[in-house]
Amino acid sequence: MQEISGLDLADRLRGEMKAAVEERQAAGRRIGLAVVLVGEDPASEIYVRNKQKACKEVGIVSSKISLPADVAEADLLATIEDLNQDDGIHGILVQLPLPDHIDKDKVINAIAPEKDVDGFTPINMGRLLTGGQAYLPCTPQGCLALLEEAGIDLAGKKAVVIGRSNIVGKPVALLLLQENATVTICHSKTQDLDAELADADVLVVAMGKAKAIKPQQVKDGVVIIDVGINRDQEGRVCGDVDAEAFKAADKTCSLTPVPGGVGPMTITMLLKNTLAAEAAIFALKEGNQ
Numbered sequence: 184m185q186e187i188s189g190l191d192l193a194d195r196l197r198g199e200m201k202a203a204v205e206e207r208q209a210a211g212r213r214i215g216l217a218v219v220l221v222g223e224d225p226a227s228e229i230y231v232r233n234k235q236k237a238c239k240e241v242g243i244v245s246s247k248i249s250l251p252a253d254v255a256e257a258d259l260l261a262t263i264e265d266l267n268q269d270d271g272i273h274g275i276l277v278q279l280p281l282p283d284h285i286d287k288d289k290v291i292n293a294i295a296p297e298k299d300v301d302g303f304t305p306i307n308m309g310r311l312l313t314g315g316q317a318y319l320p321c322t323p324q325g326c327l328a329l330l331e332e333a334g335i336d337l338a339g340k341k342a343v344v345i346g347r348s349n350i351v352g353k354p355v356a357l358l359l360l361q362e363n364a365t366v367t368i369c370h371s372k373t374q375d376l377d378a379e380l381a382d383a384d385v386l387v388v389a390m391g392k393a394k395a396i397k398p399q400q401v402k403d404g405v406v407i408i409d410v411g412i413n414r415d416q417e418g419r420v421c422g423d424v425d426a427e428a429f430k431a432a433d434k435t436c437s438l439t440p441v442p443g444g445v446g447p448m449t450i451t452m453l454l455k456n457t458l459a460a461e462a463a464i465f466a467l468k469e470g471n472q
């Protein structure tokens with residue numbers, strides 16, 4: 184089994200980004216990202232901390248806006264509007280999930296599309312659908328970067344995506360399609376998952392079920408991107424793919440590890456989108472002068 188490391192690729196890309204940021208800083212530019220965290224979900228706190236750490240690593244200035252779990256939706260929307268108007272902020276992200284009393288779609292819709300570095304607004308999602316210039320959602324973009332790093336030419340390949348969320352399944356399927364793969368999306372109502380998996384050349388698994396995919400379900404030579412982040416019975420972080428069983432079976436395949444695969448690439452793609460947002464906002468301002 185060949186491992187496709189997200190840590191190695193993330194490291195290299197972050198090094199390149201640091202150099203790009205230094206060039207902009209030398210020209211007097213400062214790149215700002217606002218991270219909005221509602222409540223105290225422990226996993227979200229870790230992800231936000233890791234995002235801020237990564238920003239610092241490359242020279243992006245991040246500001247964390249922490250709001251209480253019982254914040255009124257109107258107050259959260261007002262916070263986003265302030266950030267939309269703030270010239271020092273080039274990217275805005277609202278960490279998900281949000282508490283139940285808040286309408287997630289309303290909040291995402293409130294983010295200015297030009298600062299939507301998560302790529303979750305309908306404008307950016309629509310542009311992704313039509314093949315326009317969009318900020319791509321970070322996890323799907325990370326999955327494609329890993330496939331590219333592994334040297335996979337997707338044209339004509341049979342790609343199977345398990346999961347149909349707006350954050351991962353749907354956008355990753357569109358990105359695979361853009362690369363001319365033949366794409367099948369599977370989900371909880373798919374009647375015969377094994378039949379779909381049996382001849383997949385590329386498999387993206389985002390089902391949220393620990394160690395669900397076994398080596399005997401896929402063919403030799405398959406390339407698997409494991410998006411899952413779960414805890415196993417011993418409390419260890421694991422993916423949706425049973426990596427230990429793949430190793431034990433000495434399966435001929437390529438697989439992203441969990442941890443150390445898609446996760447670090449999600450954060451790296453956020454940095455990439457933030458740099459792109461700053462460049463676009465800067466170019467627009469220059470053009471208007």
Ligand SMILES: Nc1nc2c(c(=O)[nH]1)N[C@@H](CN(C=O)c1ccc(C(=O)N[C@@H](CCC(=O)O)C(=O)O)cc1)CN2
Binds near residue numbers: 230276279301442
């Ligand atoms: N606004 C957003 N919210 C959420 C997103 C998102 O892209 N934007 N995605 C996920 C959480 N997430 C980023 O926010 C994220 C999840 C996991 C990792 C990561 O690096 N995971 C590690 C393992 C983590 C562990 O040990 O617990 C890894 O895979 O190596 C990064 C980012 C939902 N919310």
